[in-house]
Amino acid sequence: MSLSTHVLDAAKGRPATGLAVRLDRHDDTGWTTIAEERTDADGRITGWSPGPGTHRLVFDTGAYLGPGAFYPEVTVAFRIGDPGEHYHVPLLLSPYAYSTYRGS
Incomplete structure (x- = not known):
């Protein structure tokens, strides 16, 4: 199993x-960070293998968008x-909107 993201x-x-991205895993005790990385020149992070379960990607859009970022x-x-x-x-990002979906 592999996991990737792409931020446009x-x-x-x-x-x-x-853009800094953190990968967390959820279990009975809460959320635990299992990886942290920055998007490459193409806006991608690849090669994560977090295993089955509930996870979250946390995108540091404030640092990327700058002071006063709405998100x-x-x-x-x-x-x-x-x-x-x-x-x-994937994450499609703009100063006042974002969208995501399960890609391929």
Whole structure:
């Protein structure tokens, strides 16, 4: 099983380079950080293998968008069920809106 993300800056029309992203896992005791990384020059992070369960990606949009960012953080929680599948969670970001979906 693998997990990746891709962040696109809709206002600039290009990848969100250098955006900090944290991967957390949820269990009976709460959330635990299992990985932290920054998006590459193409706005991507690949190669994570968190295993089945409930996870979340926490995007540090405040640091990326700058002071006064309307969304200082974007958190996307999701479930990984089938360990044989690839999971891709893209984020389309702008100063006053964002969207996400399960990609391929």
